[in-house]
Amino acid sequence: MKFSVIITVFNANADYLRECIDSVLHQDYNDVEVIVIDDGSTNCETLAILNEYRGRGNFGGKTLEIHRKPNGGQGSARNAGFALATGDYILFLDSDDYYMTSSFFYEISELLTESRADILSFQYEEFFDEGERPQFKYGNLPRERVFNKPVDVAVK
Numbered sequence: 001m002k003f004s005v006i007i008t009v010f011n012a013n014a015d016y017l018r019e020c021i022d023s024v025l026h027q028d029y030n031d032v033e034v035i036v037i038d039d040g041s042t043n044c045e046t047l048a049i050l051n052e053y054r055g056r057g058n059f060g061g062k063t064l065e066i067h068r069k070p071n072g073g074q075g076s077a078r079n080a081g082f083a084l085a086t087g088d089y090i091l092f093l094d095s096d097d098y099y100m101t102s103s104f105f106y107e108i109s110e111l112l113t114e115s116r117a118d119i120l121s122f123q124y125e126e127f128f129d130e131g132e133r134p135q136f137k138y139g140n141l142p143r144e145r146v147f148n149k150p151v152d153v154a155v156k
Contacts, residue, residue, distance in 0.1 A: 001031065001088050001089065001109050001112065001113070002031045002032070002033070002086065002087040002088050002089075003029075003031065003032045003033070003087045003088070003089050003090075003091060003105055003108075003109075004032075004033050004035060004085035004086060004087030004089070004090045004091070005024050005032060005033070005034050005035065005090075005091045005092075005093055006035045006037065006078060006081030006082065006085060006090060006091070006092050006093070007020060007021065007024075007034065007035070007036045007037070007081075007092075007093045007094070007095055008037050008039055008074050008077035008078055008081065008092070008094065008095065009037065009038045009039060009041060009046060009050070009077075009095045010038070010039040010040065010041055010046075010071065010074075010077075010095075011041045011042060011043045011046055012041070012046050012049075012095040012096065013095075013096060014045045014046070014049055016095060016096040016098075017046065017049050017095050017096075018049060019098045020093060020094075020095050020096065020097060020098045021034065021036070021053060021064075022098075023098035023099040023100075024062070024093070024099065025059050025060075025062055025064065026102055027062070027099065027102055027103075027104060027105050028102050028103055028105075028106060029103075029104075029105030029106050029109065030060060030061030030062060031061070032063075032087075032105060033062065033063045033064075033065070033085070033086060033087060034059075034062060034063065034064045034065070035065050035067070035081045035084050035085060036050065036053070036064070036065065036066045036067070037067050037068075037069060037077040037078070037080050037081045038050055038066065038067065038068040038069070039069060039071050039072060039073070039074070039076070039077040040068070040069065040070050040071030040072070041068075050066050050068075053066060054066050065084065067080065067081075067084070078092055089108075089112065089120070108120060
């Protein structure tokens with residue numbers, strides 16, 4: 001099972017952007033393509049980071065493509081990435097987000113194999129600056145509502 005991760009970037013915070021890209025490239029699962037769409041960034045820092053990744057060679061079986069387009073907004077950037085994606089499943093990741101574990105793709109590949117789902121919704125955590133506490137958020141479709149139920153019952 002191949003995953004395409006589309007990361008849209010516009011004048012991203014340098015630390016967040018590195019953490020985002022690295023969280024995908026350091027996954028234990030290898031059949032992953034990372035497609036970064038720079039949506040017309042104007043700050044030198046973002047461009048330098050993307051050039052740094054572009055210059056690297058080996059990502060342990062993963063591929064990394066970086067494309068630049070004129071600014072058109074996040075939807076336009078995601079559509080540009082979608083047009084390039086070759087994976088069986090497509091994930092969108094914002095440049096200030098990251099995967100918390102290196103086994104993320106193994107975990108979701110097991111869920112997708114088990115459920116034979118076309119779409120996967122999962123939980124996430126939010127982190128805030130200035131000492132605010134993270135809050136655990138639930139996706140729209142908890143796992144227990146899907147498994148061992150017919151699709152017309154599970155997805156309502």
